[in-house]
Structure formats: C-alpha cells, structure tokens
Amino acid sequence: xxxxxxxxxxxxxxxxxxxxxxxxxRFGEREAVNxxxxxLVPGQTLAVVGESGSGKSVTALSIMGLIPSAGGTxxxxxxxFETAAGxxxxxxTLPEPRMRRIRGAEIAMIFQEPMTALNPVFTIGNQIxxxxxxxxxxxxxxxxxxxxxxxxxxRLPDAEAxxxxxxxxxxxxxxxxxxxxxxxxxxxxxxxxxxxTTALDVTVQAQIMSLLMEIQAETGAAxxxxxxxxxxxAETADDVVVLxxxxxxxxxxxxxxxxxxxxxxxxxxxxxxxxxxxxxxxALPSRRPVxxxxxxxxxxxxxxxxxxxxxxxxxxxxxxxxxxxFDVAHDLIGRPTHRVHAVEGINLTLQPGETLALVGESGSGKSTVGKAIQQLVxxxxxxxxxxxxxxxxxxxxxxxRLKRDVHSIFQDPLASLNPRRTxxxxxxxxxxxxxxxxxxxxxxxRVRDLMALVGLLPEHHDLHPHQFSxxxxxxxxxxxxxxxxxxxxxxxxxVSALDVSIQAxxxxxxxxxxxxxSLSYLFISHDMAVVEEMAHRVAVMYLGQIxxxxxxxxxxxxxxxxxxxxxLAAVPLPDPAHRTVRSSDASEVPSAMRRVGDPPERLRxxxxxxxxxxxxx
Amino acid sequence: xxxxxxxxxxxxERVKGPGVLRQLMTKPTSAVAIVIxxxxxxxxLFAPWIAPFDPSQASAGPRLxxxxxxxxxxxxxxxxxxxxRVVWGARYSLPVGAATLLLGLFAGGALGLALGYxxxxxxxxxxxxxxxxLGFPAIVMAILAVSVxxxxxxxxxxxxxxxDIPKFARVIRGATIVAKQxxxxxxxxxxxxxxxxxxVLHVLPTILPTVILLGTLNLGGAILSTAxxxxxGLGVQPPTPEWGTMLSDGREYIRYAPWMMIAPGLAxxxxxxxxxxxxxxxxxxxDPRSQGRL
Numbered sequence: 001x002x003x004x005x006x007x008x009x010x011x012x013x014x015x016x017x018x019x020x021x022x023x024x025x026r027f028g029e030r031e032a033v034n035x036x037x038x039x040l041v042p043g044q045t046l047a048v049v050g051e052s053g054s055g056k057s058v059t060a061l062s063i064m065g066l067i068p069s070a071g072g073t074x075x076x077x078x079x080x081f082e083t084a085a086g087x088x089x090x091x092x093t094l095p096e097p098r099m100r101r102i103r104g105a106e107i108a109m110i111f112q113e114p115m116t117a118l119n120p121v122f123t124i125g126n127q128i129x130x131x132x133x134x135x136x137x138x139x140x141x142x143x144x145x146x147x148x149x150x151x152x153x154x155r156l157p158d159a160e161a162x163x164x165x166x167x168x169x170x171x172x173x174x175x176x177x178x179x180x181x182x183x184x185x186x187x188x189x190x191x192x193x194x195x196x197t198t199a200l201d202v203t204v205q206a207q208i209m210s211l212l213m214e215i216q217a218e219t220g221a222a223x224x225x226x227x228x229x230x231x232x233x234a235e236t237a238d239d240v241v242v243l244x245x246x247x248x249x250x251x252x253x254x255x256x257x258x259x260x261x262x263x264x265x266x267x268x269x270x271x272x273x274x275x276x277x278x279x280x281x282x283a284l285p286s287r288r289p290v291x292x293x294x295x296x297x298x299x300x301x302x303x304x305x306x307x308x309x310x311x312x313x314x315x316x317x318x319x320x321x322x323x324x325x326f327d328v329a330h331d332l333i334g335r336p337t338h339r340v341h342a343v344e345g346i347n348l349t350l351q352p353g354e355t356l357a358l359v360g361e362s363g364s365g366k367s368t369v370g371k372a373i374q375q376l377v378x379x380x381x382x383x384x385x386x387x388x389x390x391x392x393x394x395x396x397x398x399x400x401r402l403k404r405d406v407h408s409i410f411q412d413p414l415a416s417l418n419p420r421r422t423x424x425x426x427x428x429x430x431x432x433x434x435x436x437x438x439x440x441x442x443x444x445x446r447v448r449d450l451m452a453l454v455g456l457l458p459e460h461h462d463l464h465p466h467q468f469s470x471x472x473x474x475x476x477x478x479x480x481x482x483x484x485x486x487x488x489x490x491x492x493x494x495v496s497a498l499d500v501s502i503q504a505x506x507x508x509x510x511x512x513x514x515x516x517x518s519l520s521y522l523f524i525s526h527d528m529a530v531v532e533e534m535a536h537r538v539a540v541m542y543l544g545q546i547x548x549x550x551x552x553x554x555x556x557x558x559x560x561x562x563x564x565x566x567x568l569a570a571v572p573l574p575d576p577a578h579r580t581v582r583s584s585d586a587s588e589v590p591s592a593m594r595r596v597g598d599p600p601e602r603l604r605x606x607x608x609x610x611x612x613x614x615x616x617x
Numbered sequence: 618x619x620x621x622x623x624x625x626x627x628x629x630e631r632v633k634g635p636g637v638l639r640q641l642m643t644k645p646t647s648a649v650a651i652v653i654x655x656x657x658x659x660x661x662l663f664a665p666w667i668a669p670f671d672p673s674q675a676s677a678g679p680r681l682x683x684x685x686x687x688x689x690x691x692x693x694x695x696x697x698x699x700x701x702r703v704v705w706g707a708r709y710s711l712p713v714g715a716a717t718l719l720l721g722l723f724a725g726g727a728l729g730l731a732l733g734y735x736x737x738x739x740x741x742x743x744x745x746x747x748x749x750x751l752g753f754p755a756i757v758m759a760i761l762a763v764s765v766x767x768x769x770x771x772x773x774x775x776x777x778x779x780x781d782i783p784k785f786a787r788v789i790r791g792a793t794i795v796a797k798q799x800x801x802x803x804x805x806x807x808x809x810x811x812x813x814x815x816x817v818l819h820v821l822p823t824i825l826p827t828v829i830l831l832g833t834l835n836l837g838g839a840i841l842s843t844a845x846x847x848x849x850g851l852g853v854q855p856p857t858p859e860w861g862t863m864l865s866d867g868r869e870y871i872r873y874a875p876w877m878m879i880a881p882g883l884a885x886x887x888x889x890x891x892x893x894x895x896x897x898x899x900x901x902x903x904d905p906r907s908q909g910r911l
Contacts, residue, residue, distance in 0.1 A: 403809030415800035464905040
C-alpha cells in the first residue's frame, strides 16, 4: 500500500469533497499527526480509527481549523475542500475569518459529550436558531420555524415542546439528537462525528447511528466518523483509515480491512475486539492470548485456558431482596414526595471464583447494587451476606474488615488514585489501613511484588498517577485490590474507558488473577461483548430489577426477555458482512423516579432452564 | 506469568524535584517576590539600624514636606520622616497581619472542613449560621469582639481573626465538599480508611491550594482590618507607626501630601503581592502533576 493511494472504492468515483495530503500537526515539539492523507467524496462515510493518542481527534480538529485554538500548529500538508460555491480552498492556509464561514456552515462537527457541546443557559430552540441566524441570516421567526423542522428531522418526539426546554432536561440520547440538529442546521457538506456515541447507552447508540445514516442518505453529506469502536465501523463505514501513533498505517474499503488486514497494528486491533457470540457455544469463559505490539512486531502473550474456577458450595456473597431508594423531592414540611427507585428487590448469589456480570443501561441501578455491597450505600430494605454473615448484624470492626475483603475497581482509574500521592503509596493504602504488614521495608517489597504481578515495572513505585497511561492506571487499581487481599472485587465499568487493545489485556489480567487467587468478581458493565468474554453468569437489570439471570450461555445465547434481546441486538458486530438494519426511533427508558406511595410492580422470575430465570412479561 | 506486559510509563522522567526554595527562585516572578518579602522582613528585624530617624520624632523635617534627599518619602503632618515610619511599621503590620490571618484561617478552616466533610444536618444548620454571620460586615463583628475582649493589639488580632472566620469557613467548606466528591476519597472510604486518615491524606492536600490562595489574598485585608480598628482607636495607639494607621492618617491630606499614603500603601501592596506570588508558586510546586513541566 502506497501512501498516496486514494481510498474511495465503494462509492462512485465522484470529484472528492475533501482531500487531505501530508497533514502534519505539531503541539510544541511533539508531532501529533505525521503526514496523513485521506480523501472522501460526497455521500461517503469514512471511519478514522485508532486508540487514544493516535491522532484521530487532532485530524478532525485540523479539518475544522481548530488546531491553533487547541494550542498546536499545522506544520505541513494541504486540506483541499470543495465549498458549496464550487471553489477549492486549502483549509490549511485559510485565514480565520474565512474559515469561520466554512466551519459550522459547510463542515459541522458532532462531539462526544453532548452536554458540554450545548450551552446550559439557553433553550434548545434558541441555540439552534442562533446557529441558523449566525450563518444564514434571515428573520428570527423563520429561524425558529426551521429549528422545529430540524428537531423533526432528528426524530425527537414532541418537538414543539422541546424547543423551549433546556439541555439538562433532556436525556443523553436526546441531547445528542439536538447536537446533530444543530450540526445539520446549515446543511453541511461534511459532518465530522468525533466519538458521537461513546457516552451513550448501547441501545441509544444504535438509534443515533441509524439516524446519522438516514440523514446522510437524505442530504448526501459526507461523514468522517472518528471512533475506537470497531463494531460501529463495521456497521456504518464505507472506508476505513487506521491511524497509529500519528501515522496512517492502513486504509481501504471496510470489507477489506476486516477480512484482510495488512498492517500488524490493524491485525492486533481486530484481534483485540471482543465479538459478541464468538463464545456462544461454550459453557465457561476462557482466557485467550492477546496480541501486543512490541516495538513494531506483534507478539502473542497469554495462554488459552478454560476459566474453570467456580467453587460450588457456600456462596461468598448473597444479596437478598435488596432495595435502595433515594428521596429526590420534598413537600413544604420536608416529607418526601418523589423517590428514585434505584434498586427494587434484587436477589443474587456469587460463588468463590465466579464472575457474575451485572449488565444494564444507565439508570438501571447496577452501580447502586455494587455500592451497597461496598457499604457505600445503605440499603433501604433487604440484606447482604458475605460468607454467611449478614451486613446488618455486623459490628463496626467486622464491617471494617469487610471493606478489606470486598474491594472496588472503578471506571476511571485516574480519578480513583489520589494525584498527589505516589502510586506506591496508593497501592500500600489498604496495607496501612488494615495494618497488614509492619515496617516500611516489608511494605515496599510487597508493593513492588504486586506491581510486577499486574505487569508494571516495580521501580516505578515512586511515580505519580498522571505519568501512567490509562491501562497502566487500571493495573495500579487492580494491584491495590490485591494489596488488600480482597476476595470479592466489584468492578464497576472497569474496562469501559480503555482502548480495545488495552481492554483485552486488562480482561485477561483479571481472569488470570481469578484463576490464581480464586477471586470472585461482580462485573458491572454495559458492554455485552466484554461480559461474554469473562462472565460465568449474567444478570440483566432494567429499572432497578433483574429481568433475566442465568449462565452466560443461556442469557447471551438464548435470551428470553425482550429487553435482553434488545440489548444484545443493539451491540454492533465487528463484521461488515453482517450489517443489521436498525430503527432510529427515539424510544426512551422510562424514569426510575416515582411518587411516594406508587412503588413499581415487582417482577416475578420464572426458571425456564436450570439456573436461568426470566421475568414474567 | 507469560502475559506480563512491562512497559515504561509514557512520561517516566523522574527528576527528583529540587527543594521548594530552589524551585521558587527558578521562576522570575516568585524570585522577585522573595526578594521583596526579604527586604520587608529585614525592615522589621533591623528597623533601628535602617530607619534614618526615630519614627515618633516630630519635626524631623518640615511639616507635610515633599520627598527630598533627606526624607525620601517626605514627612507627615508632624514633620515625622515617612520612610522611617514605614520601616518601623513593618515591625507591627507584618506580624499582626500574619497572626490575624493564621488564627482566622485555622479556626475558619477547621470549621469549614468539619461542615463540608460531615455534611448532612450539621452542615445544613452550620452553613446557615455562617451565612448569617457573613451578612454582618467583618468590621462590625470585629468591633463587637473588641468590645468584649477589650482594647489592645492582641485583642485586635483576635477580634479580626474571629471576624474572618465565616469567610474562611465558607470557602473551605465549599472546597471540602468538592474534594470529598473525588473518586479517590470514595475509594479510600470503601477500603475502610478512618475519617482522620481520609482528611489528612486525601482531603487536606487536595484543598491546600485553595487554603494558600485564600491566605495570601486575605493577608492585605487582615492588615487593613487591624488598621481600621487602630484608626477607630481600638488597637494600635498613635504614635505607633503602623501601615494601616499611617494610611488612615494620610487620607485627609491626600491632595496636599499624597506621599503620606503612597509610602505605606506601597509597602502594603508589595507585601501582599509578594506573598501572593509566592503562595501561587508554592501551590504549583507541591502539586506533583506540575513536575517536569517547569
């Protein structure tokens, strides 16, 4: 593959809308992007993939002309863009006043976090109308009418009412629809979507992506989709550009990239992607080797081994009829009027050496269950037993001791490590708290051993968390859990924020440690594909209740409850040959907030197969 | 353990930072600030040797005399040398300001930390009380405190410190609430760490920059408040040279003899800004995230 090869293949050979040639961007001394070429024609969807730091977002910012305001410089290359007027302009050298006319009007961008892209103090209608007036002028009334039309176009229910709402009154998916409406307001010829669905639930992600595809079909706009999700790429892109460390390592039609990846990095990336259904016929999860890049050459590490770690007998954890409600609104004399029913009658057991996955979308109450087990949330009703002892009946010292046995790993490892302490101090924290070892030399040795155990260099114990990468930080958090000699680890979205290749490594690390130390995991996640990789059993939560629970094979292989089926169907498959047609309807998960005295109906679970329980519809 | 993936952290430069003072001197702003503060402290320590005149000696020069070679900052209403008074004034203003501030910051900080950390009903009631107290002008509170404690320099220091408590408590409470929401605080609590451990190791270091900023910003206010009480005749008594008192004395003559205010005002300004700059830099230095990008 030569560097100058032009990609389009699946789309007609029209005149390119945008041609990027040799784009080089510097931030100070560091080259964030080094000689990237890409090209796309109207109506084409080009996916730019790569892990964090690969330069994919920087490429997007360059096309938007936003590199100077981000503190960098476009050091070389050309970005020829065909404007609506038919002129070809080089965006790399365009002065800011002229760029401002193109940005937003001809090239629009959709950001990852819709809340921060919207101004919280203006109504939705005002914000959309503002964009229209800014770029196209006209009367305020006409702009407002058009705003309404745009909200219809992004299929927001109840669009008239929506015009008068503020961003915080909308759900994440609705906000992203508003952001898309704003991006569409000037009929852009090019849409840049930077991780447009990463912050959204998987069913909402499916809706938003199909909306984008429908809009593309209607308007003929070209889309640059920047993402790390290979499933999304397989489902939506025409062509793919793979970036690695600021360089383009591979490009081509999506089918070719998935079927015959050439570059070693692309192979590794695809190898690391968990594929839902790939273990569908196995009763137990199994460890598998992961490919890592070591100085430009691929290397397989790890082993293939069935994760046969579950010890039957007395459970390590038993959750009985757990209820957690939070008062959210009060009347004049302070009586609660509304409550969030975060958890409503959950029953679970967990065996030593077992991984139980708790899946569900935001607001399903899965994190609250984890927090109750961690004693961070006091249950409203129900009880939890750890090794046969009930939380409610424990003395204060016993509860403290329990905090050693049950340990958490959170989604954001950087936030869960104190930035002002060395990583060695952080790992040693449970040792100090529970007085597990005496003497600073003994503690230091232990910390070094633990760092080696999770795959970090022991001599880095006196560095600070910000000096590590995301995956390394998560290893630090795992080392801290091992320092406590925890037996149950509550992993709340512990791998969700990591790049796929890193995610695969962390999953394998967790599984290896489970086999070595007979750890039990409560693995809270929204990602069905990861869950399938490591869970022995799966529980699906919806609005605070379990709708389906059972062995992995049963729940993922033959889901019975409609919600489980919907959840599984929404997971994009990393295989361009099997694209599913999805609806872009805007159905929303109802709120878990209810009036006092109006509790939700408890679901009854029926055993449909041994160990497989499904809620009655 | 074949799946070990040992790789160096991306930013593995491990320069053991030089001492705080050394780092303060590497940046021009904080280096200048240190020099200025040192000069002011020297004024305070060696006033008898630096000041050319006795600060209380009337008719050392002409009345309201403009600056000249013998009196570089001019003379005041009684013909006292303003420069000598500024030099001697450092002896009163700097320690009084520092003592007031530290006392107020300590008491207000402890209260704010308790309110913010404990939260709940204690905070709901406590924060309201603090808000009500904030409604009174600090100077009124200070006068109230002096009327209980009596007149004198020590009493004024305590009075101003008490008057500042609500202000400090309020800010520290806010910072504590923010710090408490950090995931690492929750994670320490989930590990079973005691409240004392969480406060000392996790909350205090996190709010320290706020405390330093608050302290350095309020040093001037503390000096001015003690000066105001002195002006009202409740604190330092004339003819003691104290910057605040000198400012008050000079106010009536600002059109004829602006140097009476300029000199103590300049001293006060330099003291405040140098402490401020040093405080800023110290917050930066103690934050490990700033290491390696000096």
